Amino acid sequence: MNYWLFQLINQLADRYDWIDDIMEFCAQDIVFAMIAILGILWFTGKKQNQKAVFFAAVTACAAMLIGSLVISPAVQHPRPFATHQVHQLVAHAADYSFPSDHAMLAFSIAFSVLLVKRRIGMLLLVLAVVTGFSRVYVGVHYPADIAGAAVLSAVAAFAVHLLRDRLDPIPERLIRIYGKARRLAVRR
Template identity: 35%
Template structure:
């Protein structure tokens, strides 16, 4: 099944030219920035966001620390599973990159010879974002914004059709959500066992942090405030 969208009157192709046309109008230095951001930067940002969320979870502690860390572990695993699922999809659809079938595109990244549908970058970032949303909604919303921007960048760079991106966002979401219950059932006992470990427990909660210490903090209080005055007020 070669080429889901061929030349001619096609909304997918029209939107491709509209978005990629912005790259033609932009100065070269801006296109170089978009190239690195779309190819590497946003993926790195998603990884750092997951690590930032994990750092906050372990510092905050609480009874749900182990399950929250399990959800964070699932985020990169979901991205890996989604990429594996995408491999046969690409082989079945066999959709060429848009610059092979459509002239006049501003292609910012050379050397792309694999198939176009579904976008791996969109799939990975969305799977990470949805997995992160399961663990923490605030961080997850930021991740969803990054994933959507990643999809825009792939079309802007001239290496994917808009429907490649939509397919990747849908695939990443489906894998992260549908397999989440099974993943949590398998990963949570592991993180709880790590939490009880004297050597590896720091991966789940910061040393010295206890559930009772967290419960005594008032909303808006400093995370490090654990003196007797704060305990009295909380009581």
């Protein structure tokens, strides 16, 4: 079923150049837009937004470490283009594909923010879904790679959210340091 879904999505590639260009952008660069949104949240200067950014970063780091260092080496699932004839639109190393790093980053940010800021979290979740879909479209991931990344990211976001009270002194201190540095920079 995983391969069947992959084929269903990937067969759409290489038909219209302009759609392929959009999908290539989505597969590779939407995560940078998501990080920019986190940057905007941070620079609002609102403590709630800054804490949301901190916890999104912690969630992403946790998911990426578990996914890349534990799950991927244990599962050792090859990429679609390594074992099948596919429409591969972006270059990629033939390393393990499960779970998708791009999707883990995108879904980690989205789920973490969604738990505290619904509107922005929903926007980020839509961007994460588009990222995941486009990674399959361009031929570098199977749908299960994306689903696995989404599940791991959701678990990591929920775990970090449950630990917020214990971790709270860290962002509090970072926010204070940032505030002092900002005030010093404005004075000069």
